[in-house]
Amino acid sequence: MRIPFVAGNWKMNLSVADAVKFLQEIEGKLPDPKVTETCIAASPLFLESMVEENGDSPLIISAENCFYEDEGAYTGETSPKALDEMSVTHVIIGHSERRKYFNETDDIINKKVHAAFRNHLTPIICCDETMSRRESADRISWVVSQVTNALKSITPTQAEEIIVAYEPSWAIGSGKTASSDEAEEGCYLIRQTIADLYGDDIADQVRVLYGGSVNDENADDILSQTDIDGVLAGGASLKPDSFLKLANFLQK
Numbered sequence: 001m002r003i004p005f006v007a008g009n010w011k012m013n014l015s016v017a018d019a020v021k022f023l024q025e026i027e028g029k030l031p032d033p034k035v036t037e038t039c040i041a042a043s044p045l046f047l048e049s050m051v052e053e054n055g056d057s058p059l060i061i062s063a064e065n066c067f068y069e070d071e072g073a074y075t076g077e078t079s080p081k082a083l084d085e086m087s088v089t090h091v092i093i094g095h096s097e098r099r100k101y102f103n104e105t106d107d108i109i110n111k112k113v114h115a116a117f118r119n120h121l122t123p124i125i126c127c128d129e130t131m132s133r134r135e136s137a138d139r140i141s142w143v144v145s146q147v148t149n150a151l152k153s154i155t156p157t158q159a160e161e162i163i164v165a166y167e168p169s170w171a172i173g174s175g176k177t178a179s180s181d182e183a184e185e186g187c188y189l190i191r192q193t194i195a196d197l198y199g200d201d202i203a204d205q206v207r208v209l210y211g212g213s214v215n216d217e218n219a220d221d222i223l224s225q226t227d228i229d230g231v232l233a234g235g236a237s238l239k240p241d242s243f244l245k246l247a248n249f250l251q252k
């Protein structure tokens, strides 16, 4: 049985003080992690204060990105080793905004997935789909190749642990959510790709999330799909109330 996973990605929003206040406001209001795991991914500048404030809360604190080397002369990068030292447990890798604005390639993303595992971090691997790809004939092969390339040389034992997010960039921050059928189609395709690479047993264990303009009005439909095990929300995760609504959806 896959435990649903509801994650927020704050991107480059809020402040350290906002982050701490957010955690204080959601304290004691999150679901039992045996029912739904909850996670917030935040700027590396916030993580130390967040881990400290979070205490024993079931909220998972994640980074939004990390570099593929553990340490060295890489000015401005975030060390996965330092994230582990700070008790951060998860990291988003390959978000479409990283692919678009920072030229992250499948090869870089694969190196980052390895770096995450080397440093005991669970990777939340994002798989993009642009509108032009969506409308073109190579749509399926593009989704398949992103997943396949991200997982190059990843062992079956590691693959069981990954979380993958289907995040069509045409639906991100646009208010245009994919329909629940479209979201299911993307998540199904990702699960089938994992099944082709590692077999059905592992594919059945991997959590696949949908992200792109998710909010408390469309979450119900999205979360009821067979291959969707949770959501990765941007805008709707910035306010404690709307994040709590998403987090507690499956407890109702």
Ligand SMILES: O=C(CO)COP(=O)(O)O
Residues within 6 Å of the ligand: 009, 095, 167, 171, 172, 173, 174, 175, 211, 212, 213, 214, 232, 233, 234, 235, 236
């Ligand atoms: O990019 C996203 C999450 O990683 C989605 O952002 P929005 O929910 O703001 O569309």
